Amino acid sequence: MRWTLKSKPEKQKIQALQNDLQVDEIIATLLLQRGIETFEQAKSFFRPTLDDLHNPYLMKDMDKAVNRIEKAISNEENILIFGDYDVDGTTAVSLLSSYLKSYYPNVATYIPDRYDEGYGISFKGIDYAEDNGITLIIALDCGIKSIEHIDYANQKGIDFIICDHHRPGDTLPNAIAVLDPKRSDCNYPYKELCGCGVGFKLIQALAKNRNQTIADLIPYLDLVATAIAADIVPITGENRVLAKFGLEVINSSPRPGIKALIQNIKKKILTITDVVFIIAPRINAAGRIKHGNEAVALLTEFDLQQAELFASEIEQHNADRKDLDKQITKEALLQIENNNEIERFTTVVYQEDWHKGVIGIVASRLIETYYRPTLVFTKSGDKLAASARSVKDFDVYNALEASSEYLEQFGGHMYAAGMTLKEENYQAFKNKFEEVVHKTIHPDLLIPEISVDAEIDLSDINERMMRILKQFEPFGPENMTPLFLSTKLNDTGYPKTLGNDNEHLKLFVKQSDSEGFGAIGFGLGKKISIAKDRKSFDAIYSIEENEWNGTVSLQLQLRDIK
Incomplete structure (x- = not known):
């Protein structure tokens, strides 16, 4: 993972917004990062109404x-x-x-x-x-x-x-x-x-x-x-x-x-x-x-x-879909390894009997393993059809446009697209797409990035902060769940893994003399050694409410530790 810290807005802008809204520096920073600079903009962000819809x-x-x-x-x-x-x-x-x-x-x-x-x-x-x-x-x-x-x-x-x-x-x-x-x-x-x-x-x-x-x-x-x-x-x-x-x-x-x-x-x-x-x-x-x-x-x-x-009935279709996507992902990963295509800038795979309905999901799964623009092809009538998925900040639609001499048709967005081509053009297209991406992608984009909103101390986290953060919802692209970085943390001595394959990580973290917080890291089980023996580590996390036996407490949801 590549950790990047968003640049901090100008000090006077932070102070002005703090004064206008009577909030602390962290909240003012998060708002400015989202393009909210005035009391009126903050009011419509925190209190949206249906009157805000355009004619x-x-x-x-x-x-x-x-x-x-x-x-x-x-x-x-x-x-x-x-x-x-x-x-x-x-x-x-x-x-x-x-x-x-x-x-x-x-x-x-x-x-x-x-x-x-x-x-x-x-x-x-x-x-x-x-x-x-x-x-x-x-x-x-x-x-x-x-x-x-x-x-x-x-x-x-x-x-x-x-x-x-x-x-x-x-x-x-x-x-x-x-x-x-x-x-x-x-x-x-x-x-x-x-x-x-x-x-x-x-x-x-x-x-x-x-x-x-x-x-x-x-x-x-x-x-x-x-x-x-x-x-x-x-x-x-x-x-x-x-x-x-x-x-x-x-x-x-x-x-x-x-x-x-x-x-x-x-x-x-x-x-x-x-x-x-x-x-x-x-x-x-x-x-x-x-x-x-x-x-x-x-x-x-x-x-x-x-x-x-x-x-x-739809629930049954969804269960079938899960089985198919697991099976096809396995076969696609095997194909990449067998064809020795691990060093490429793109992932392009094809098998004629893959189910057309799940190739988009499979493309997303392959990105989880080989983080790069990905196309998954299958046979569709007398042509090949594919779903494309991309990595953060890379426009796969533009890359397809630059390779379109080999395509019958294509359409979509920056991060997801679909296309068809004649089977005899598959290899030529695969080579051209690799060449285009190789030339145009910045090498950094091939390493997954975690973008951090702000560095804070654990002592900054409290109920009032959580109440305001909840008003940032609903979260999604361009208004993502705020992520924080805290350094020099220690687990209090009993880190453990959870899940059938020990894939999740459970910690109780402190920072010098701060109050401690429970922390859960989904998919981070392999990183338990970083937190063992009370060793010091840094963490990126979001803050959430955890309800257990009727009691609500604040918990850190870990995204990465090192």
């Missing part, structure tokens, strides 16, 4: 989208809500379809089959629309590069509205409306919405037209928060507001589908992290193992008993 009509083409939907409703046209098979896509389809169905019946949904149709808008989906007398398709979380598909639909007299958040190409599709805050000609103030977030802006605009208020849309925010968490978008600005209020819905009155997924979870309050690790993988498992339609059926079901049945 949806600031988004380019929003008026055109709303007018076309209203026209479809007054003409009693059939509308198809089309979305990708991942969490962002299925939550977006569930959101928009359930909102429209609350006052208009002629609404159907369509999720492409991951294996038969692949990612994004499909010709098969457009043919389905034509066969069913559908004249308007609203695409969510996809479509920004679907030039040919939209032309094909136009020839059939089917209109398209696109709601996407991916980077556009040089030419936009010829749709009735293209809602994407990343359009170069879109002046929408917040650029980092997920696909479901763009869908939410559309229902916000439709609601405005129907004299509804934002309060009428609160029940849909559990879906938006789930998508924000799963799509790993920045938890800043509008996303932070939507995530915060969406989490409140998840914890107080979630829709039956989400309630069915979480009812056996023992935690009282679910956080964004719980959504990432508990809710999102289960919703994703439907599209990975069976079909994304199952996720939409679950999320739009209003009968709890029926939702519980759907949830138990």
Whole structure:
């Protein structure tokens, strides 16, 4: 691990914010690092409200989208809500379809089959629309590069509205409306919405037209928060507001589908992290193992008993997914070792029978072992398909663009992407991708980094600090859980390991004469020797509340020690 300490803001800025907010230096430092410099900015950070959401009509083409939907409703046209098979896509389809169905019946949904149709808008989906007398398709979380598909639909007299958040190409599709805050000609103030977030802006605009208020849309925010968490978008600005209020819905009155997924979870309050690790993988498992339609059926079901049945099927898909990803990761690691590719700057592996639904997860697992940009390929029809994952601060999308002479198609973000190529181009592409990454990646980026917010003493930690830190939530990209460094610590003499394979580390740490704190380090069991025999060590950790037998105490969650 590479430890880096964030630079400390200017002293006078810290002091000014301390005085304005009546907080200590550590809290003022953390706020300034997050771009919060004034009392007003701090107020909207600590007390976000739904009034902070922007006017949806600031988004380019929003008026055109709303007018076309209203026209479809007054003409009693059939509308198809089309979305990708991942969490962002299925939550977006569930959101928009359930909102429209609350006052208009002629609404159907369509999720492409991951294996038969692949990612994004499909010709098969457009043919389905034509066969069913559908004249308007609203695409969510996809479509920004679907030039040919939209032309094909136009020839059939089917209109398209696109709601996407991916980077556009040089030419936009010829749709009735293209809602994407990343359009170069879109002046929408917040650029980092997920696909479901763009869908939410559309229902916000439709609601405005129907004299509804934002309060009428609160029940849909559990879906938006789930998508924000799963799509790993920045938890800043509008996303932070939507995530915060969406989490409140998840914890107080979630829709039956989400309630069915979480009812056996023992935690009282679910956080964004719980959504990432508990809710999102289960919703994703439907599209990975069976079909994304199952996720939409679950999320739009209003009968709890029926939702519980759907949830138990999805639970089984998730168990199957876990088995597959374990097995394929094992085979991929073996392939890297056998091919002697340990010294490369990239990891690119391929086996034709690997399950397409889990190759993205496998790519993330391989990064845990060999920390570098990773592509996992499998056979998909007569082509090869891959999922890409990247390391912190390296744009894998740009690297794919630079190697695209060998690709049939590709799309995605800085940290995650998908692509297809012809089998005969696999080796040439693998070599080119390695060459591009070798040339463009800084060697430091191949060592995992822990970025530390501030160095503190254990004596700085107290209940008041914890109360304020909790108000920094929800955490996520660009507003991560604050990490602290403390030096010259000692375990009080009885360090131990926990877990079946002794993989976790349990300590009780002190710093000179400070009060001691319990500390847990998940996955740090191998480092027990560093803390043995009361040896001095440094640690990076976050601070959390630990509840045991009805008593709540502060605990350090160790990220690394040395």
